[in-house]
Amino acid sequence: MEFFSHATNYPFMATRKVWYTLSAVLMVVALVSFFTRGLNLAIDFTGGVNAEVNFPRTVNVDEVRTHLAGAGFHDPQVAIFGSARDISIRLPPDSKQTSTAEIRARLDGALKAIDPGAQVAQLDVVGPQVGNELRISALEALGFTLFMIFIYIAFRFHTWRLSSGAIFAVLHDPILVIGFFSLTQMSFDLAVVAAILAVIGYSLNDTVVVFDRIRERFETNRRSPPAVVLDQSINQTLSRTIMTKVVTSIVVVALLFLGGSVLKGFSAALLIGIIAGTYSSIYISSAIALDFGLTAEHVFPSVKKAALDHLP
Amino acid sequence: MLEYARWKYILVAAVLLLALLFALPNFFGEDRALQVARKDHGAVTADAEHALESFLQQHNIRVGKSYIDNGRLMVRFASVGDQLAARDAVEEQYKGTYITALTSAPRTPALLRTLGLRPMPLGLDLRGGLYLLYQVDVNSAVGTALDGYVQDVRRALAAASIPVKDVTTVALGSDKPNAVRIVLPPEADVSAARSALTTPLQGLSLNVDNLASGSAITATMTTAQIRERQDYAIQQNITTLRNRVNELGVSEPIVQRQGIDRINVQLPGVQNSAEVKDILGRVATLEFRLEDMQNNAIEAQQTGHVPLGSKLYTHTRFGRPVLLKREVIATGDQLTNATSGQSQEGPAVNIKLDARAGENMLKTTRANLNKRMAVVLIEKRRETTEVNGQKVSREVTDEEVVNDATIRGIFSNSFQITGLQAGEARELALLLRSGSLATVIYEIEERAVGPTLGAKNIQEGVTALVVGMAGVFLFMAIYYKVFGLVADLVLLANVVLLTALLSMMRASLSLPGIAGIILTVGMAVDANVLIYERIREELRRGVSPQAAIRAGFEKAFSAIFDSNITTLIAGVVLWVFGTGPIRGFAIVLTLGIATSMFTSLMGSRALLTLMYGGRRKIARLAI
Numbered sequence: 001m002e003f004f005s006h007a008t009n010y011p012f013m014a015t016r017k018v019w020y021t022l023s024a025v026l027m028v029v030a031l032v033s034f035f036t037r038g039l040n041l042a043i044d045f046t047g048g049v050n051a052e053v054n055f056p057r058t059v060n061v062d063e064v065r066t067h068l069a070g071a072g073f074h075d076p077q078v079a080i081f082g083s084a085r086d087i088s089i090r091l092p093p094d095s096k097q098t099s100t101a102e103i104r105a106r107l108d109g110a111l112k113a114i115d116p117g118a119q120v121a122q123l124d125v126v127g128p129q130v131g132n133e134l135r136i137s138a139l140e141a142l143g144f145t146l147f148m149i150f151i152y153i154a155f156r157f158h159t160w161r162l163s164s165g166a167i168f169a170v171l172h173d174p175i176l177v178i179g180f181f182s183l184t185q186m187s188f189d190l191a192v193v194a195a196i197l198a199v200i201g202y203s204l205n206d207t208v209v210v211f212d213r214i215r216e217r218f219e220t221n222r223r224s225p226p227a228v229v230l231d232q233s234i235n236q237t238l239s240r241t242i243m244t245k246v247v248t249s250i251v252v253v254a255l256l257f258l259g260g261s262v263l264k265g266f267s268a269a270l271l272i273g274i275i276a277g278t279y280s281s282i283y284i285s286s287a288i289a290l291d292f293g294l295t296a297e298h299v300f301p302s303v304k305k306a307a308l309d310h311l312p
Numbered sequence: 313m314l315e316y317a318r319w320k321y322i323l324v325a326a327v328l329l330l331a332l333l334f335a336l337p338n339f340f341g342e343d344r345a346l347q348v349a350r351k352d353h354g355a356v357t358a359d360a361e362h363a364l365e366s367f368l369q370q371h372n373i374r375v376g377k378s379y380i381d382n383g384r385l386m387v388r389f390a391s392v393g394d395q396l397a398a399r400d401a402v403e404e405q406y407k408g409t410y411i412t413a414l415t416s417a418p419r420t421p422a423l424l425r426t427l428g429l430r431p432m433p434l435g436l437d438l439r440g441g442l443y444l445l446y447q448v449d450v451n452s453a454v455g456t457a458l459d460g461y462v463q464d465v466r467r468a469l470a471a472a473s474i475p476v477k478d479v480t481t482v483a484l485g486s487d488k489p490n491a492v493r494i495v496l497p498p499e500a501d502v503s504a505a506r507s508a509l510t511t512p513l514q515g516l517s518l519n520v521d522n523l524a525s526g527s528a529i530t531a532t533m534t535t536a537q538i539r540e541r542q543d544y545a546i547q548q549n550i551t552t553l554r555n556r557v558n559e560l561g562v563s564e565p566i567v568q569r570q571g572i573d574r575i576n577v578q579l580p581g582v583q584n585s586a587e588v589k590d591i592l593g594r595v596a597t598l599e600f601r602l603e604d605m606q607n608n609a610i611e612a613q614q615t616g617h618v619p620l621g622s623k624l625y626t627h628t629r630f631g632r633p634v635l636l637k638r639e640v641i642a643t644g645d646q647l648t649n650a651t652s653g654q655s656q657e658g659p660a661v662n663i664k665l666d667a668r669a670g671e672n673m674l675k676t677t678r679a680n681l682n683k684r685m686a687v688v689l690i691e692k693r694r695e696t697t698e699v700n701g702q703k704v705s706r707e708v709t710d711e712e713v714v715n716d717a718t719i720r721g722i723f724s725n726s727f728q729i730t731g732l733q734a735g736e737a738r739e740l741a742l743l744l745r746s747g748s749l750a751t752v753i754y755e756i757e758e759r760a761v762g763p764t765l766g767a768k769n770i771q772e773g774v775t776a777l778v779v780g781m782a783g784v785f786l787f788m789a790i791y792y793k794v795f796g797l798v799a800d801l802v803l804l805a806n807v808v809l810l811t812a813l814l815s816m817m818r819a820s821l822s823l824p825g826i827a828g829i830i831l832t833v834g835m836a837v838d839a840n841v842l843i844y845e846r847i848r849e850e851l852r853r854g855v856s857p858q859a860a861i862r863a864g865f866e867k868a869f870s871a872i873f874d875s876n877i878t879t880l881i882a883g884v885v886l887w888v889f890g891t892g893p894i895r896g897f898a899i900v901l902t903l904g905i906a907t908s909m910f911t912s913l914m915g916s917r918a919l920l921t922l923m924y925g926g927r928r929k930i931a932r933l934a935i
Contacts, residue, residue, distance in 0.1 A: 052765070100758045101589050121765040127756035130445065141889035148881045156874065191824055194886055194894050198901060201882030202835065205875030209842070212871050240845040243791070247784055247841070248834035254780030255830055260772035262437070262823050270831070 008235045012283060013227040013290055019283035023172060030179020037182050042189035043124055045138070047093035047131030049073075049103060050124040056117035058084040064114060071110035081261075086121075093128045100125040138193045145197050146170065149204065157211060159299060161292040165285035166207050169277070172284065173203045176276040177269050186265055195269035202248075203277020206241050207285045213237050214286065218296040226295050230286045238282070245278045314858040316921040324918045327910070328805055334812035337420040337431040343376055343388040344395040344763075345417040347581075348402060348410050349561040355383030364402070371401045384561075388417050392767045411561035414440065414581030414763050432815050433564065434580075435822035436759070437893055438773070440766035441580040442588060445757035446553075450573045451488045452752055453545030454538055455481070456645060460668075461492045461531065463640070464512035472508035475500050477526065484532055491532040492516075498526040505529065542573070548645065549753055550575055555745055556592050570891065575753070583762065589755065596691045598644035598744060600669075602676065603684040603716060604635040625688060628712045629736070636686055636713070641676050642669035650744035652737040659737035660730040661744065670725025677722045686716035687729075689743055714743050773826035780830045781807075784837060792844050794934035798923070799840040802916040806836050809907040814900065822893035828900030836908030838875065840916060842868040847935060857930040865917050872913065880905050 012019075043050045061078045064087055068076040077090040094103065103125055111118040126134075153166045174196050181188050213233040221229055249271065256267035348364065350356055361378060364385065368375050375398075376388030389395040395414060402412050416439055418431050436443050458481040469476045477495040484491045492513070496505055502520060506529065509518070516531040533541075550567055553575060557565045566578040582588055604622040613633040618624050625634045646669035651662050665673060676685075691710045717729050732740065761769075784803065788796035810829060814821065847864035855863060883905065886898035924930050 099755055101755045104589075104758060119762065120760060121762040123758065123760040125758040129447075130757045137889050141885055144889070145882050145885045148885065149878055152878065152881060190890075190894050191897075194824065194890065194897050197882040197886050198831070198879065201879035204878040205838070208874045208878065209871045212874065236849070237845075240841050243841045243845070244838040247787060247837040248831070250783040250787060251780035251830045251834035254783060255776045255827055258772060258776040258779055259827065259830075260769060260776075260823075262769065263773075263776075263827050266824065266827060 008238055009231070010235060010238075011231060012234050013231050013287060016283070016287035016290070019287065023280070023284055026179070027172065027175055030175050030182065033179055033182040037185070039178070039182050039188040040185040041135075042187045043090070043093075043126045043131065044190045045131050045135040045188075047126045047128035049089065049091035049107065049126075050122075051089045051091075051107065051120055052081070052122040053087050053089060053111055054119045054121050055085045055087065055115050057115060059087060059114060061087070064089070067110045067114050068107075071106045071113075073106070073110075093126075093131065100127050134190065138190065141193065141197060142174075145200055149200065156208070159294065161289045161294040161298055162211055162214070164292055165287075165289040166204060166211070168288050169207045169280040169285040170200055170204055172280045173199055173273050173276040177273045180272045181265075181269070186268065189265055191263065191266040192269045195266045196273065199270060199273025199277060203273060203281065206245075206277060206281035209240065210234055210237050210281055210286060214289075215299050218299045222296045222300075226290055229296075230290055230294075234282060234286055241278060241282060245274055248274055314861055314921055314925040316918055316925065320914060321918050324914050328809070328915070331805075331809040331812035334429060334815050335808045337418065337424050337429045338811055338815060340419040340421070340431070342416040342418050342431070342434075343390070344392050344767075345389065345415050346387045346395055346398050346402070347413045347415045347561065347563045348385040348387065349383070349413075351409060351411055356380055356385040361385055367405065368398050368401065371397065373398045373401065384563075386415070386417055392764055396763065413560070413562045414583070415563040430815065430818075432811070433818060433820040434766075434770070435820045435825065435893060435896060436578055436580060436766075437761050437823045438766050438770045438821065439580050440583075440761045440763035441578065442582040443757075443759040443892070444577045444579075444589075444592070444755055445570065446549075446575045446577065446753045447756045448546055448549050448573045448575060449752040449754070450542035450545055453645075454533070454541050455489055456643070457541050458489055458492060458533070460643075461513060461516070464668075465492060465494055465509060465531075468508050468512045469494075469505060472504065474505045474508060482530070484530065490538060491530055494529040494531070495523075496527045496529070500526065502527045502529070545645075546573065546575065552745065553577060553592060560588060574756075581763065583760075596644070596689055596743075598642075598647060599640045599688045599690065600642040600673070601636040601638075601640055601686055601688060602680055603686055604637050605683055607635055609633040609635040625686070625711060625713045627716065628689070628714050634686055634713045634716055636688065641672050641685070644744075647744060650741045652741040655728055655730050657730045659732045659734045660728045661732065661737050661741045662728055663726070663744065665725040667725060673727070674722065674724035677719050677724075681719055681722065684716055684718050686713045687744065688712065689714045715740055769823050773823055777826060777830050777833075781833055784833055788837065788840070792840075792935055794923075795844055795847075795920075798916055798919050799837065799844070799912075801919065802840065802911045803833055803836055805915055806904075806908050806911040807833065809911060810900065810904050813903050813907065817899075819896065819899050822896035824893045824897035825900050828897045828904060832900065832904030832908060835879070836904070836912060839868075839872045839908060839912035842871050842875075843912070843916070844935060847933070851933065851935070857933045858924060860933070861920055861924060865913070869913070872909065876905050876909060 061080060064078045065076055068078070068089065068091070073091050075092055079088050080086065081088050089107075091103075091107075104123070107123075108120075111120070149170055150167060153163045153170075157163045157166060177196055177199060180186075181192065210233055213236055214230060217229045217233050217236075221232075224232075252267050252270045252274065255263055256271060259267060348356060358380070361380060364387070365375055365378060368387070373394050374390055375394075376390060378385060378387040380386070387398065389398060399412050399414060402410060416434070418425075420429070420431060462479050462481060465479050466476065475497050477497050479492065479494050481489040482491050482493045483489045494505070494509070496502060505527075506518065506520070509529065509531070513531045515537060516533055519530045519532070521528045521530065546569055550569060554565075554567045557567055557577065557579065560579070560582070562579045562582055564580055566576075568576055570576045577592065579588065604619065607619045607622060609624065610633055612618050612622075612624050612635055619635070621638055622635050623638055625636055626632070627634055642665050646666045647663065649662075649664040653660055653662050689712055715729055715732075717731065721727075729740065781803070785800045788799045788803075790796065792799060807829065810832060814825075819825075843864045846868045847860045850860035850863045851857065880902060883898050883902035887895060887902055890898050924933070
């Protein structure tokens with residue numbers, strides 16, 4: 001069985017203005033949303049309390065809120081999830097240096113006051129200082145990954161024209177993921193950061209495969225115009241690109257719908273990242289190299305060098 | 313012709329067999345279990361086991377096979393519900409006798425267990441439990457060390473009859489104290505002072521300033537010394553926390569250092585965080601001091617007039633006042649061991665001090681035979697009070713005499729406290745040990761997962777894994793026919809290999825870890841797709857089937873290798889920066905890339921060569 005005819009011949013290069021525009025619009029929307037609405041940072045990064053509590057009876061959200069406020073918690077967010085016996089509570093960080101132990105004690109007191117049978121199913125108490133550090137280390141991890149990947153790109157592709165295409169793809173995909181989280185205001189936690197890093201690494205692999213094919217095509221096909229070679233390369237790898245991503249998406253979708261609430265954000269980030277990554281490697285990264293004037297000479301400046309390229 | 317070297321076949325077969333063996337324990341699953349330990353640390357007897365079993369059966373709780381392990385009883389249950397009901401029943405009935413902990417018991421057969429093969433440990437998010445992160449105030453450890461130097465300096469100069477104006481701790485080129493400053497009067501002999509100080513200030517860098525009003529000697533701790541002191545403080549806290557955790561009777565607890573000044577504590581199965589924190593969060597230190605025998609403690613208490621050079625305390629057990637001299641003979645951080653045991657006079661506590669404290673103790677006991685010495689336990693805790701409507705958190709210090717006894721002999725770093733009741737000795741040893749926690753620790757993060765939620769997390773994770781894998785397998789089989797089935801086998805081998813590696817590393821499996829395995833399955837397909845698409849391409853160009861297979865593997869190699877490297881970079885960075893469950897994901901992602909390269913490049917080639925290799929004629933490939 002095959003989904004793709006043997007010789008697809010989509011004119012990706014001729015239509016690149018359209019794809020550029022689409023990407024530009026999406027990225028602008030993502031960035032504008034990020035800078036105006038920001039992200040709904042989880043307590044991993046802000047500090048505070050996140051709790052899931054099971055009550056033996058149905059409880060009223062307002063009742064819970066009043067008790068929490070009575071225990072000295074400012075601005076408690078209380079929501080029902082599942083049945084009306086399951087309540088999720090989010091408390092913003094305490095500006096004063098209160099110990100997590102004391103927060104826990106006050107929370108327990110407030111919950112027992114509502115109903116002595118209250119059971120805390122899950123509780124995260126993150127001190128503001130830990131929140132700050134996690135935020136910093138997440139940014140460091142993000143920066144360091146990008147830095148390492150840029151180094152890799154610089155070594156991997158022998159011309160800055162291809163490198164620019166790859167760098168664009170590397171920035172394009174996480175921006176769209178972050179934009180998605182900003183627009184939907186889904187909770188942005190540590191697992192989402194992990195997913196974004198995985199996306200940065202994983203989405204580049206399509207670009208690498210396409211670029212490899214471009215080099216190969218230039219080798220056998222030196223006289224053809226670059227746009228034709230790029231179109232051929234993308235078309236020839238198209239079935240692989242889409243196949244791989246479809247299969248990965250199968251597992252990510254399974255994770256999204258069956259993996260439970262803890263992994264929702266994580267799998268959503270992966271799914272958006274995979275879609276964005278597939279799009280950018282097909283429609284954008286090669287086109288950028290073309291617009292920077294990529295020709296066979298840039299990939300193979302001389303015959304001698306071409307031979308060296310095959311060494312690992 | 314299609315061939316594959318024999319040693320490569322052997323390698324693939326050997327690796328996979330070994331992987332299967334190591335992964336095997338994971339497929340038996342685990343039973344929910346309850347660990348029951350005696351509060352007095354005694355062993356649970358077979359009789360007690362039967363009594364408990366029938367007690368649980370009376371409560372309509374279905375009990376599985378139980379066994380005694382290391383003096384602790386492990387009772388298995390079929391469901392979380394039974395486990396929780398059993399816990400509640402035992403807690404209610406036997407509160408004074410037993411400590412219970414929720415845990416799980418692997419169903420691994422005894423044969424595998426004796427071979428040392430064990431399943432991956434489950435993370436707290438999967439089995440339920442309590443995670444605590446403590447911040448250690450390492451600077452106070454350095455402060456304590458400096459205070460010790462100040463005392464040593466005073467004593468050394470007094471012994472050498474050198475007059476001294478002032479000895480203080482100062483901060484030099486740092487915002488925290490790191491040096492001792494000794495100000496001498498003009499008439500003092502500086503070089504004599506220097507030589508008197510060489511022993512007590514060994515290793516510190518000494519610097520002499522000549523001032524108009526006399527000389528000043530500054531002794532600075534080196535960065536290495538400060539770090540050593542901080543490391544020591546952390547290590548000691550870890551040891552003390554471990555001891556306290558053991559008191560809780562938790563099975564498989566983890567207490568480990570995190571970063572420079574943090575300690576994380578993971579307590580699987582623990583629910584009652586208030587009780588745990590009561591025990592773990594105590595910050596205590598000890599001081600051995602002489603009693604002030606010249607003055608009357610009761611009188612001092614009644615008049616409120618405490619003699620100069622003494623301080624009034626209360627005895628924890630007897631509530632009577634005790635007057636102690638201010639000079640400290642030894643502190644808790646100098647206590648290396650305290651155990652309860654037996655002496656000729658009944659229960660006793662055996663105490664060991666470090667060398668410096670031992671020397672001090674020798675001098676003190678020699679001069680004060682038959683006088684009384686007391687142990688003061690100083691506990692620090694944070695208390696929040698309301699001042700002008702503002703909540704203010706401050707440190708509160710409680711000081712109490714936990715023991716006072718007559719010095720009956722001359723001793724140095726090893727001695728006994730006798731004349732105690734049986735329970736008292738054990739309690740005192742515990743108090744003394746906990747008092748060796750010399751530095752303040754604060755809890756800065758807490759994460760708790762209930763046992764039912766943990767079970768739900770496992771179930772959801774496993775469902776996603778099974779459904780995701782089934783989807784991939786089906787898709788590959790339909791799309792690539794026989795080659796798709798080969799890819800499915802290879803993917804399965806990949807999961808087995810990954811499981812084996814994780815079990816060998818004893819890396820605990822978290823929910824993101826399961827997500828990592830699922831993602832690895834999805835991504836490992838990539839290598840197969842790259843190879844198969846290449847083979848199809850070659851076939852379309854009219855190449856013979858066997859040559860197409862060979863060309864497919866060879867030409868796809870560089871693309872597979874390169875495309876995995878970027879994900880590998882992200883995985884390694886995450887491994888370095890991540891903690892907890894995120895690190896679990898990173899480990900799985902990184903290892904998964906390595907295993908998938910091995911299985912799809914070597915494993916699938918071996919299999920395909922077996923199927924299509926040799927000299928046989930192949931008309932067409934089912935791809």
